[in-house]
Structure formats: C-alpha cells, structure tokens
Amino acid sequence: MNRTVLVIGILITAAIVALFAFSFGRDPQHINSPLVGRVAPRFALRAVGTGEVIDIESLRGKPVVLNFWATWCMPCHAEHPILQQAARALGSDVQFVGVVFGDTEENIQAFIRERGEAYPTLLDDKGKTSIAYGVGGVPETFFIDRNGKIVAKYEGPLSFEMLQTYVRKVLS
Amino acid sequence: MIALLLVLTLQTTKVPDAAQFVGAPQSTPLQGSQLDTRTIEIAGQLRCPVCQGLSVGDSPSAMAMNMKEQVRELLARGYTREQILAYFEQSYGEFVLLKPKFRGVDSLVWLLPLIALAIGGALVVMKMRKLERPVATTPSDAGDEYVNRVRQLVEKE
Numbered sequence: 571m572n573r574t575v576l577v578i579g580i581l582i583t584a585a586i587v588a589l590f591a592f593s594f595g596r597d598p599q600h601i602n603s604p605l606v607g608r609v610a611p612r613f614a615l616r617a618v619g620t621g622e623v624i625d626i627e628s629l630r631g632k633p634v635v636l637n638f639w640a641t642w643c644m645p646c647h648a649e650h651p652i653l654q655q656a657a658r659a660l661g662s663d664v665q666f667v668g669v670v671f672g673d674t675e676e677n678i679q680a681f682i683r684e685r686g687e688a689y690p691t692l693l694d695d696k697g698k699t700s701i702a703y704g705v706g707g708v709p710e711t712f713f714i715d716r717n718g719k720i721v722a723k724y725e726g727p728l729s730f731e732m733l734q735t736y737v738r739k740v741l742s
Numbered sequence: 743m744i745a746l747l748l749v750l751t752l753q754t755t756k757v758p759d760a761a762q763f764v765g766a767p768q769s770t771p772l773q774g775s776q777l778d779t780r781t782i783e784i785a786g787q788l789r790c791p792v793c794q795g796l797s798v799g800d801s802p803s804a805m806a807m808n809m810k811e812q813v814r815e816l817l818a819r820g821y822t823r824e825q826i827l828a829y830f831e832q833s834y835g836e837f838v839l840l841k842p843k844f845r846g847v848d849s850l851v852w853l854l855p856l857i858a859l860a861i862g863g864a865l866v867v868m869k870m871r872k873l874e875r876p877v878a879t880t881p882s883d884a885g886d887e888y889v890n891r892v893r894q895l896v897e898k899e
Contacts, residue, residue, distance in 0.1 A: 574868075578861065604835045611758035611833075623753035672804045694757075697808035702758030704833035706791035706805075 603704055603723040610636070610714045611702040615669065615692035618678045624667065624690055627718070633740035634714040635666045635733075638700055641677040643708045649727035650685055656733050657688040664737060667692065671700040671708070713740045760816055760825070763832045767820030781814040784826055788813070789840050797840055 605611070614625035626634070637653055639646040657666040666689035670678050675693055682691065694700050703712065706725075713722045713736045721740050724732065772780055785799035790806040798806045798813070809830070816826050830838045842848040 575865075578865075602835060604832055611762055612756070613758050614754070614756040616753075616755050623755055625756070696757075696811065697805065698757035698812060700805075701809055701812055701830075702763075702833055704791075704835065704838075706834070 603720070605704060605712075605720050606723055608720060609718050610634075610712065610720050611699075613699045613702070615694060615699060617690040618670070618675055618693050619682065619687075620690070622690070624692060626667075626714075629665050629667070629714075630718050631716055632662075633664045633716055633737070634712075635664055635737065635740075636669065636703075636712040636714060637666065637709060638669050638671065638694075638703065638705045638711070639709045640670055640673045641681045642673065645727040646709045647685075649709050652728060652730050652733060654686055654688040656730070656737070660737065663741070665689070669694050669699060671697045671705070711736075713737070715740045760819075760821060760829045763829045764821070764825045767816075767822075768825060769820050769822045771820040772817045777814065777817055780817050780823070781810065784813050784817070784823055785810045787827065787840055788830055789838050791834060791838065 610626055612625075612627055614623050614627075616623050626636075635653070635657075637649075639649070653666060653668075657664075660666075668689065668691040670691060671694040673693070678691060678693065703710075709727055711724045711728055712720055713724075715721050722736050724736060728736075782799055785806075786797045788798040788809060790796045790798050790801035790803060790809070792803050792805045793801045796806070798809045801807075813826055816829070821829075827839060836843065836848065842851050844852055
C-alpha cells in the first residue's frame with residue numbers, strides 16, 4: 571500500500587513539474603492567432619486627416635504591414651518611429667497601414683502632428699475590425715502577403731530587427 | 743473641392759462582417775427583453791481578452807464593451823449562439839471561450855478531475871477492505887521453537 575501511495579505521489583509530482591517546465595518561458599497572454607494562414611478579414615476604414623476610405627482588398631498585390639495601435643498605449647509610442655522609418659525605407663514595396671482603436675480622432679491627429687506619419691492611419695470607431703482580427707491589446711501587427719493571406723502576427727512593440735524579419739517573410 | 747468632398751462622402755466604410763467567418767444567420771432576429779437576456783448569456787461565455795479571468799459580460803473595459811455590443815448586434819441579425827461563439831473563436835482562438843471544448847488536450851480539463859476522483863475512490867475502497875479483514879487468530883510466532891517450549895511449560899503448570 572505504501573509503495574502504491576509512493577508511486578502515485580511520484581506520478582502526480584512529475585506531472586506538476588512537467589507542467590511547470592512546459593509553461594516556464596511562455597507568455598500566458600500570448601495567443602496563437604487562428605487567422606495566420608487565412609485571408610485577412612476584409613474592411614474599409616476612413617483615414618484620419620484625409621478622410622479617404624482605404625479598403626484592405628484594394629491593397630492586394632502588395633505585402634501589407636497592418637499595425638493596430640492607440641495614442642494611450644506607451645509601447646506604441648516606442649514602436650512608432652521604427653514603423654515610420656521602415657515605411658519610408660521600403661517605399662512602395664510594402665504598404666504600411668495603421669489601425670487605431672479605443673481612441674479619438676483629435677488625439678490621433680495631435681499625435682501624428684507631433685511625431686509624423688509615413689502611411690495612412692485608419693480609425694476603427696467601434697473596434698469591430700480589431701475584434702475580427704482578434705486583437706487583445708496594442709500594439710499588435712499583422713503581416714499580410716501579396717495574396718491577402720496573413721503570414722504572421724506579432725504582439726507587442728516591434729524592434730527594427732523583428733520588423734525586418736517579418737517583412738522578409740511577406741516579401742518572399 | 744466640392745467634387746473631392748462628394749467623392750469622400752460617397753466612399754463607404756466597411757467593417758469585417760460575421761458572414762465572412764460563419765456564413766448567413768441561421769435563426770430569427772431577436773429583440774426586446776429576449777435580446778437583452780441572450781446578450782448577457784453569451785457575453786458571459788466569452789473571455790475578455792484584455793482582462794485577467796473576466797468574462798466579456800463582467801468586464802468594464804472598452805474592448806469587452808465593444809465585444810458585448812457586437813454580440814447584441816449579431817443576435818439582432820439572427821445569428822445563433824453557436825455561430826456567435828464560432829465567430830469569436832475564429833478571431834481569438836479557443837482562448838476566448840470561457841468553457842473549453844471537449845477536444846484534444848483541452849479534454850483533460852474535464853477528464854483529469856474525474857480521473858483523480860476515480861483514483862481517490864479506489865484508494866479509499868482498498869483501505870477500507872484492508873481494515874475490514876479479520877485479525878489473525880493464530881499466533882504469528884507459531885513456528886518459533888523457543889516460544890513453543892515456553893507455551894508447553896505454561897500449559898503444564
């Protein structure tokens with residue numbers, strides 16, 4: 571009997587240790603997006619400032635970097651110059667698009683005036699586009715290939731190196 | 743200038759539609775108190791993606807309120823509970839469902855408590871059976887020569 575209890579105890583302890591070992595180093599907030607590998611959900615949103623409506627479908631044929639952000643998000647402030655610099659460097663090879671949710675047009679315009687804008691920023695008024703893309707927090711960036719398929723999703727602020735890696739993926 | 747304003751006005755915005763994910767509505771549109779009740783029920787089954795362990799129905803965050811509003815809108819258009827949950831699952835993954843499905847590794851969430859209960863029950867039964875066994879009436883030292891001699895001496899007296 572004591573031996574049985576010992577074996578069961580060892581098994582339970584081993585299972586718990588294995589679970590911890592598996593979970594250590596993983597971000598509990600990270601979720602693998604089920605949208606990766608699928609066609610990007612279609613939307614057409616109005617650009618802040620110009621008022622032009624940009625339809626994601628109209629960008630087919632060109633890789634797209636779709637960045638969800640907000641002016642109240644501090645990591646987005648850090649990421650902003652990296653995205654702007656990359657958008658200017660890549661020119662017409664890659665289309666960058668920003669989508670802002672949970673924010674006001676006034677805040678966005680003030681932010682853009684202060685920090686510059688190298689690509690269109692669209693306002694996701696009631697957050698429906700963010701919901702369809704499974705956005706859980708900002709910043710989140712989707713990399714869409716020429717065929718409109720989502721190749722990758724990145725959660726958190728992008729470094730220049732990470733951005734380069736993902737852009738290479740959509741360009742290949 | 744007027745032409746430009748006209749063009750901008752004519753351009754219509756479009757948000758991703760649930761039909762892209764789960765097809766056309768499969769039920770009748772809800773309204774009134776029925777719509778309110780079903781909205782609360784379904785929002786309670788969805789996890790708020792920006793909160794710690796809160797449902798969309800319970801969270802005061804802007805994201806959760808947007809999601810709840812979308813649930814309401816989909817019910818008003820005639821989408822079923824299954825279609826709405828499937829729509830959110832296709833965007834956020836199974837993480838968004840507060841009640842995991844009985845599928846793959848997730849089935850362990852349902853099975854492990856039952857397995858633990860079965861093992862515990864088996865251990866209790868084994869222990870009880872052992873306790874119920876009659877106590878040995880024959881002396882365990884019956885084969886000991888020295889004890890036998892002592893016993894014989896005692897019996898003689």
